[in-house]
Amino acid sequence: MTVATIFALASAPGRGGVAVFRLSGPASADTLHSLTGKRLQPRLATRVRVRHGGEDIDDGLALYFPAPHSFTGEEVVELHLHGGRAVAAALSQSLLELGLRPAEAGEFSRRAFLNDKLDLTRAEAIADLVDAETAAQRRQALQQLDGGLAALVEGWRQDLIRALALTEAIIDFSDEGIGDDLADDVLRQVRALMADMRAKTREGQRRERLRDGIHIAILGAPNAGKSSLMNRIAGREVAIVSAKAGTTRDVIETHLDLHGWPVVLADTAGLREAAEDIEAEGIARALARAESADLKMLVFDASLLPERDAQTRSMIDEASIVVFNKADVANPVDSDAGIMVSARTGLGLDALLARLESEVANRFAVSAEPALTRARHRAAVEECLAALSRFDPAKPVELAAEDLRQAAQAIGRITGRVDVEELLDVVFAEFCIGK
Numbered sequence: 001m002t003v004a005t006i007f008a009l010a011s012a013p014g015r016g017g018v019a020v021f022r023l024s025g026p027a028s029a030d031t032l033h034s035l036t037g038k039r040l041q042p043r044l045a046t047r048v049r050v051r052h053g054g055e056d057i058d059d060g061l062a063l064y065f066p067a068p069h070s071f072t073g074e075e076v077v078e079l080h081l082h083g084g085r086a087v088a089a090a091l092s093q094s095l096l097e098l099g100l101r102p103a104e105a106g107e108f109s110r111r112a113f114l115n116d117k118l119d120l121t122r123a124e125a126i127a128d129l130v131d132a133e134t135a136a137q138r139r140q141a142l143q144q145l146d147g148g149l150a151a152l153v154e155g156w157r158q159d160l161i162r163a164l165a166l167t168e169a170i171i172d173f174s175d176e177g178i179g180d181d182l183a184d185d186v187l188r189q190v191r192a193l194m195a196d197m198r199a200k201t202r203e204g205q206r207r208e209r210l211r212d213g214i215h216i217a218i219l220g221a222p223n224a225g226k227s228s229l230m231n232r233i234a235g236r237e238v239a240i241v242s243a244k245a246g247t248t249r250d251v252i253e254t255h256l257d258l259h260g261w262p263v264v265l266a267d268t269a270g271l272r273e274a275a276e277d278i279e280a281e282g283i284a285r286a287l288a289r290a291e292s293a294d295l296k297m298l299v300f301d302a303s304l305l306p307e308r309d310a311q312t313r314s315m316i317d318e319a320s321i322v323v324f325n326k327a328d329v330a331n332p333v334d335s336d337a338g339i340m341v342s343a344r345t346g347l348g349l350d351a352l353l354a355r356l357e358s359e360v361a362n363r364f365a366v367s368a369e370p371a372l373t374r375a376r377h378r379a380a381v382e383e384c385l386a387a388l389s390r391f392d393p394a395k396p397v398e399l400a401a402e403d404l405r406q407a408a409q410a411i412g413r414i415t416g417r418v419d420v421e422e423l424l425d426v427v428f429a430e431f432c433i434g435k
């Protein structure tokens with residue numbers, strides 16, 4: 001089977017300054033030759049006239065990356081053209097006529113993975129970097145692209161392979177009476193590894209939040225001004241506001257960049273007892289949000305007697321911020337009790353945002369350490385931990401070894417570098433040296 005040569009518009013579609021087309025596959029250089037009459041020096045931007053079927057398409061720049069020294073590891077050509085829709089359409093049509101096929105989503109990165117240019121964590125990091133909307137997300141993705149996570153899990157996998165080699169050696173040393181010492185060693189190593197993995201799994205849950213957005217739920221009694229506050233923070237009319245209690249029913253989300261932190265702010269239905277069906281469902285959703293949120297913003301109407309709002313008060317805990325709204329029409333409250341704001345006038349908003357930011361920063365500050373960043377990574381580590389908790393060197397050695405092998409396989413799935421042959425090679429190499 002010959003490999004298809006694929007192409008795609010790598011820059012955003014539509015009208016723009018410059019459009020970058022990327023070609024990858026064995027026919028890339030020949031395609032460039034038929035479009036421009038040129039064969040290019042590797043990696044040197046060259047001015048080209050692009051023509052096809054007797055028609056001039058554009059005046060552009062081209063780059064050639066010979067295999068295997070390219071992003072995909074294949075022959076790669078880039079055409080940097082004027083960013084107009086007609087130019088893009090004409091070039092795409094020409095490439096189709098020359099036998100190239102449009103790339104599928106992620107296909108360039110997939111080819112890079114298949115050609116050993118990227119492991120799965122780096123491929124995921126590219127996707128995250130493209131999706132990053134805030135500075136914290138960008139930093140986390142770049143750290144992963146630089147191979148931090150790959151090195152972490154590869155280190156774990158190597159530790160497991162060493163433990164496996166030792167376990168298999170136990171059988172050979174059992175006659176010499178040092179098998180028990182070895183077994184103790186291995187068990188100690190496995191336990192230390194498990195502790196490290198558990199710590200990284202906990203940290204990983206915070207990092208997943210950084211990828212997806214930190215969830216802040218706005219909660220409180222009907223008419224406290226939750227929707228007004230949400231609109232004020234978002235700077236636009238996201239939610240309907242009215243003087244009628246019970247206006248908001250569904251959970252309404254808006255995405256914010258809180259000084260570099262990705263936040264998903266959710267406005268919810270006002271909490272109260274008596275309610276008809278639809279409102280009751282809205283309240284159930286609000287309570288579910290309160291449960292799953294990273295942080296709760298509890299809004300009280302300061303113009304009423306906030307202490308009367310028992311339901312909202314009962315939600316105060318270490319993951320909540322108390323806000324007294326309608327400061328424009330209320331007497332000031334003790335500033336230790338909460339933050340006075342007015343959604344109507346904007347009073348106190350800066351203090352509220354500063355408080356939100358510091359709460360988020362305290363909870364989600366990213367260390368320089370690499371971390372698991374996706375549910376996929378966590379699932380693999382949990383599977384590995386399950387295999388390791390079955391491990392017991394007192395078991396028959398084949399069974400104990402099998403637990404370690406499964407643990408290593410599970411971890412290998414994170415980078416995608418699972419290779420039974422390689423595992424066996426290392427195991428047997430160490431096994432022989434050990435003898």
Ligand SMILES: Nc1nc2c(c(=O)[nH]1)N(C=O)[C@@H](CNc1ccc(C(=O)N[C@@H](CCC(=O)O)C(=O)O)cc1)CN2
Pocket residue numbers: 020065068069070071078117
């Ligand atoms: N124009 C352009 N800009 C781009 C990319 C691109 O493909 N084209 N990138 C793509 O997403 C990113 C840069 N990443 C890249 C990663 C590897 C290689 C590459 O050619 N790697 C070869 C050579 C390595 C070397 O000598 O430095 C290799 O790995 O063998 C190119 C770009 C962002 N900017």
Ligand SMILES: Nc1nc2c(ncn2[C@@H]2O[C@H](COP(=O)(O)OP(=O)(O)OP(=O)(O)O)[C@@H](O)[C@H]2O)c(=O)[nH]1
Pocket residue numbers: 220221222223224225226227228229240241242243244245246247248249268269270271325326327328329341342343344345
């Ligand atoms: N004076 C004053 N009125 C406010 C303020 N914030 C909101 N209101 C008013 O309070 C009423 C209720 O506001 P909403 O934002 O709809 O309240 P809510 O908490 O979302 O209410 P539900 O969706 O019913 O739970 C509206 O008439 C708002 O104009 C404020 O800061 N000051």
Ligand SMILES: [Mg+2]
Pocket residue numbers: 226227228239240241247248267268269270
């Ligand atoms: Mg509302």
